[in-house]
Amino acid sequence: MHTYIHTYIHTYIHTYIHTYIHTYIHTYIHTYIHTYIHTYMHACMHACMHTYIHTYIHTYIHTYIHTYIHTYIHTYIHTYIHTYIHTYIHTYIHTYIHTYIHTYIHTYIHTYIHTYKHTDIHTNIHTYIHTYIHTYRQTDRQTDRQTGS
Numbered sequence: 001m002h003t004y005i006h007t008y009i010h011t012y013i014h015t016y017i018h019t020y021i022h023t024y025i026h027t028y029i030h031t032y033i034h035t036y037i038h039t040y041m042h043a044c045m046h047a048c049m050h051t052y053i054h055t056y057i058h059t060y061i062h063t064y065i066h067t068y069i070h071t072y073i074h075t076y077i078h079t080y081i082h083t084y085i086h087t088y089i090h091t092y093i094h095t096y097i098h099t100y101i102h103t104y105i106h107t108y109i110h111t112y113i114h115t116y117k118h119t120d121i122h123t124n125i126h127t128y129i130h131t132y133i134h135t136y137r138q139t140d141r142q143t144d145r146q147t148g149s
Helices: 002-147
Strands: none
Touching: none
């Protein structure tokens, strides 16, 4: 019985456990996990992530954002704002203010002041000269002739 137990335990169990531990734990787990971790981490994570980050940074950040910012600056700021300011300056300040001031100055000052006041002053002066001076002086002359002065 001792031989059987010794043979069985020592040979079978020891060999089986040793083979199992050596084969499975050392060979499979160590080699597979090491290879998997090395392959996955190094090849995929390091290489793929490096490529992904490089591609992302270069393609998206550098190209897209640069293009977007350039397009935004050129299209919106340069073109739109320039056009808006040009349109505002041209339409409002040049056209509206110029037309309004010109029309106001021309219509009110030139037409009203010049025409109305000129006509009014001219009429008043003419009326004064004609009516008062001319008529009054005529009346004075007739009176002077009659009185002999």
